Amino acid sequence: MTSNDEIAEFMRTHMGALNERMGVELVELAPDRVVATMPVEGNTQPYGLLHGGASVVLAETLGSVAAALNAPAGRFAVGIDINATHHRSATKGLVTGVATPLHLGRTMASFEIAITDEDGRRVCTSRITCALIERDPTPTA
Numbered sequence: 001m002t003s004n005d006e007i008a009e010f011m012r013t014h015m016g017a018l019n020e021r022m023g024v025e026l027v028e029l030a031p032d033r034v035v036a037t038m039p040v041e042g043n044t045q046p047y048g049l050l051h052g053g054a055s056v057v058l059a060e061t062l063g064s065v066a067a068a069l070n071a072p073a074g075r076f077a078v079g080i081d082i083n084a085t086h087h088r089s090a091t092k093g094l095v096t097g098v099a100t101p102l103h104l105g106r107t108m109a110s111f112e113i114a115i116t117d118e119d120g121r122r123v124c125t126s127r128i129t130c131a132l133i134e135r136d137p138t139p140t141a
Contacts, residue, residue, distance in 0.1 A: 033100055040094070058095070
């Protein structure tokens, strides 16, 4: 895959089992902004609140997709660090995550992910750093 359009299409069609199970839906894919939604229902902890780990899954997905869209030719993104601050709870509806770049380099990219509820209130702020590593040119069987 070489173009952002090819990467975006691949990401939309190959979300992975965890993202599919959690209901993550990519809404907007551009190098400077990646947006996705996730339902609260089905992603809660025992008290009925959005599970903090679910927010981190959404953030990791957004940051990894954003890093892939920004990776130089011949490189791909792998997450190496993520953190999250949970500001408030969400109990229903959808949450929306927006990833924006903090640093875009040749071998590393960092993004801030703001997750908000349907009223636009910030639920979580996350930061992810991805290494942009060289692809192995040797084909695998």
